Amino acid sequence: MVRRHSLVALVLMALIAVSAFAHEGSFHVLGTVTASSADQLVVQTKDGKSVSIRLTPDTRYRAIGATASSTPSVGDRVVVEVMGNSNGMTASEVRFSSVAPKKTR
16 A cells, blocks of 8 residues: 555655646646536645646546546546646646545545
8 A cells, every 4th residue: 555655655756756847838736626527627736725627528638646536536636737827727738646545544
């Protein structure tokens, strides 16, 4: 179990390091999914802000680690590459990882 958490932490750290190299004109939103639908993702960032991101048919999804879904679910950790404009933020890519619940003793 500890090994699995270590692997998830390592993958998330790698994603954060990669986020420094966002494509020109885009930036990254990192956090935990609090709501998800076919056309919108709501992410709570580390500083507690809630960010609404538009999803389109062109949005790419990349699951990291073991997950049962091809799209992120509530509670998943995400790194979202977004483009911002006057209409809000639109995701070009969503990288996500499911985090297993902690076992209680």
